[in-house]
Amino acid sequence: MIAAVLVRFAYRAVSHAFAALWLLRMTDRDKDVEILALRHQLAVLQRQLGDQRPRLRLEDRALLAASLVPLGRATLRRIRLLVSPDTVLRWHRDLMKRRHACMSVNRGPGRPRTVALIRRLVLRLAAENPSWGYRRIHGELALLGVAIAASTVWEILKTAGVDPAPHRTTVTWAHSLRSHAEAILAMDFVETVALTGQRQYIFAAIHHASRRVRILGTTAHPTHAWVTQAIRYLLMDLEDTGHLAQIKFLIRDRDAKYPELIDKILGTAGVATVLTGVRMPRMNSIIERWVKTLRAELLDRTLIWNQIHLRHALREYERHYNEHRTHRSLAAAAPLRARPQPLLLDQLGCLAIDRQDRLGGVIHECRHAA
Structure with missing residues (x-):
């Protein structure tokens, strides 16, 4: 559309240029006669149009604005025109805006855009x-x-x-946990009831960064001596695997099952105890989320006969959780198993999958067929 307007504008400009050359041969008397005749014809057209406004194309407006604006507002008021002088000046302003806009688009901004x-x-x-x-x-x-x-x-x-x-710069609790995940260990008790009616307490710990879970033991009577011994076994396990040096903090709640002695034992190993606030489980969100997963995937789907059966089920689930179950925080890897390389398109055609069941089908694992 813009190209067509430019073509028509150029055609009319050239036509008027040749008409101006023809005016050079005319005398002043002939020009005055022609101006009077044109004014009369314009008056006849205005009388016929009445209140109707003439329809001028874009190139007509541009040509009239370019040729009449140099005369000035006072001269325009004395000339008989189809439109008012203010309209001609407005056409000229619009023409200048379009010109500057086109120049800005072609030239681009003052400074080049950052890479x-x-x-x-x-x-x-x-x-x-x-x-x-x-x-x-x-x-x-x-x-x-x-x-x-x-x-x-x-x-x-x-x-x-x-x-x-x-x-x-506001540091949230979640951001603080993520930034110190390698140095944080969390622990908690999980309660469950066996078919015999006996209440069992599961003592577990989880490493924030690797998400590895350690079932520290189960008991019907979590005495201070039993909890203290479980903490000593945990420190021995961390030292054997070489992870004790990186653990600096242990998060736990204010449960009365924890004796004061464990803080001294952990302090000797260079681990500081961090207590959560009263009724603030979100401060220990990682272990709390694991407790929910344990209940949803094992405890709520299994009839626990006694303590021996519970320990067997927990050993199987701990192995499944650490060696097979994927985690979004680990990019679909497991705590003790890296994410395998993706298969190529030609390998998908001969893909064979076997399902392996744990705990009588409570837990399913998919593996490549042998």
Whole structure:
């Protein structure tokens, strides 16, 4: 459409240019006669149109605006026109706006747009370091050899809707747990009832980073001596596997089953005890979520006969949870099993899967057929 308008405008401009050359041969008297005749014809057309407004195309408006505006508003008021002088001036303003808009599109913005890779890098640094402002991010980029102005970093953050650093430095409990996951161990008691009516207490611990679960034992009477001995066995297991050095904190609730002695034993091993708030299970959310999983996948689906049966079921479930069950926090891997390489398209055609059952079919595992 714009191309057609430009073609018609050019055609009419050339036609009027040749008409102007013809006017050079005319005398002033002939021009005055022609102007009077044209004015009379215009008056006849206006009388016939009445209140109807003439329909002028875009190229007509552009040609009239370009040719009449240099005469000035006072001269335009003395000339007989189909439209008012203010309309001609408005057409000229619109013409200038269109011209500037086309020039801006063709020329582009004043500064070239920042490379997408640099923009992603700026947003990544802001997301991974909430306490960094745009000046700190600019300094880090300078160390990496990325030449960019500090104002550009500020513009990228503002455009992406990233708040200033003071509004992003609030550290939540979940963020604190994730940042110290390698050094955190959590433990809790799980209650269940056997068919004999005897109440059993399951003592378990979980490592936040690896999600590995350790069933420390089961008992009907969780005395202080029994809990203390279970803690000693846990520290021995961590030391044998080489994980004791990285454990710095142990999260537990304020249950009276925990004796004060275990804090001293853990402190000797370099592990500090962190107590959760009163009625605040979210402070120990990782182990609480595992308790829910244990109930949903095992305890609520199994009739526990006695303590021996419970220990056997827990050993099987612990092995399944650590060696086979996938976790979203581990990118679909298991605590003690890495995620396998994805199969190629030509390997999917001969894919054969076997289902292996644990605990009489309560737990299912899918494996490649031998």
